[in-house]
Amino acid sequence: MASQAEIARSSSGEVPFAFSELFYSRTDPRGVILAGNDVFQRVSGYDWAELLGAPHRLVRHPDTPRGVFHILWGALGKGNPMGAYVKNRAKSGQHYWVFAVMLPIAGGFLSVRLKPSSPLFGQIREIYEELIAHEQEGLDPEAAAQWLRGVAHKKGFSSYTSFMAYALGQELTARDARLERPADARTRVLTEMNEALEETAREQGRLLRSFDSLQSIPNNMRIVASRMEPTGGPISAISENYKISSQAISARLHSFAGARDSLIDRVSREVAKALFLLGCGRVLGEMTASIAAAAPAPGIDWEVERTLLLGLERDCARDGREAMLRAVEHSATLNRASAEVRRHMLGLDTIRVLGRVECGRMRDTGGLAATIDQLDAFHAEIKGRLETIMRLSEKIGLSMGSYLRASKAA
Structure with a gap:
């Protein structure tokens, strides 16, 4: 269940959900939703009949740069897992942030998503705001993806994959702390x-x-x-x-x-x-x-x-x-x-x-x-x-x- 602080944030347009909760969804190769869990259904605000058979972009929020999805689909298309910070939009118009772990599987893709809370998350939101502005000025998805890779390089990472692997480690560590459990060695x-x-x-x-x-x-x-x-x-x-x-x-x-x-x-x-x-x-x-x-x-x-x-x-x-x-x-x-x-x-x-x-x-x-x-x-x-x-x-x-x-x- 969501905490009181999380519920308070819902008044600003953010859908509340708990750090202990994980989203789950599975799609076909075209991104059509084949399955999901109750957290995904509840937070997105859609009925099962509206979710199953719908494209996953149903919950896409315009504040997530297109360059992010360009990198995601590029990695998945090569058979590699990838992660990304994603801002989604619920049926009500409210939003919710997740760190998504996506994996290619036989017959499509699978994603498990957690609530981000590391210091890196705040930096990412600022990076996305800047990139969205560039995209609105005409930057195409491929160039936007290259811009993100440049950000990773400036932060000292040899690749965007390495940057996202680091991000996942940071988010898992922050989540362990939020849930008051020992950090995974x-x-x-x-x-x-x-x-x-x-x-x-x-x-x-x-x-x-x-x-x-x-x-x-x-x-x-x-x-x-x-x-x-x-x-x-x-x-x-x-x-x-x-x-x-x-x-x-x-x-x-x-x-x-x-x-x-x-x-x-x-x-x-x-x-x-x-x-x-x-x-x-x-x-x-x-x-x-x-x-x-x-x-x-x-x-x-x-x-x-x-x-x-x-x-x-x-x-x-x-x-x-x-x-x-x-x-x-x-x-x-x-x-x-x-x-x-x-x-x-x-x-x-x-x-x-x-x-x-x-x-x-x-x-x-x-x-x-x-x-x-x-x-x-x-x-x-x-x-x-x-x-x-x-x-x-x-x-x-x-x-x-x-x-x-x-x-x-x-």
Whole structure:
């Protein structure tokens, strides 16, 4: 039942429902409603005869950007689960917000929805208001979806999927707190892991930019060398060796951190998938228990729905564990690649030191010394970033182990 605070909000046009309540609906591939639960029917305000056989857009509210649905249907069409904050409209014209977890199933789609309450929810409403304004100015759904992906990227997430996986973790944690029950250990571990991965991706992006900036320094060394020594002299040789070594390291970095479908992308994607599937499994389990006690509804066979939900819950647990095992494998490769770059940096340091020695031998106090000073600063920055990445990688590895142990215990 709704609390007094929730009932009070109904006067502002919001339909009240409790944090303990979950919405359930199932549709065919075209989005036509085939089944739903009593929460969906009651809050939407429609009779069963009006809901069953109607398109799910019956409850769509214009304050939910079209770009959100573009992302949702794109993911579902590829066979992937997806989540979204959605503002719906009841038959009375009132509205209600949900965080929707949607999954593709044989013969259509299934959605379980909960009441959002995390701090992120407030941010999302502001984001939607801004996007709606852009859409009203003519932004099409595909461009709106790209705009949302840009928002996720600005918030530090490598993909919108990762952003929504994080959102689901936040909403489940907030819901546990609202219902005064212990936080789920696996959700906490996966959320922390997701955050560490996104920070790793950001740090690697900074590292790549540092290396790209480094590429101009050997050219400066050669220019200085041309004024100080004959062609092919020691400074020229040092600058050429430095250029070759730094380019090799930069190429290696781009291969596992910079390119699309890079190692860091793969780890992040698999962890986000595991987090999302774990969240799906949790709400599906609650939904199954709720349906077991559901009152008869015309046109709905609750045993069919319960069997379907049980199967999906098992699938989510299996697929989530498999995603985490793949993430563990990619993470191990990523750690090895990071360690390899760190070893190569030692070689680059040696070349830099040779440059400093040669600078002292030639008693240079001008351009070459300034160039070597630049190298010193870049190397200190790069070493710091590599140490941060290795620390985050270690944290991710420990979190993965904790998740697998918690998953096995559960």
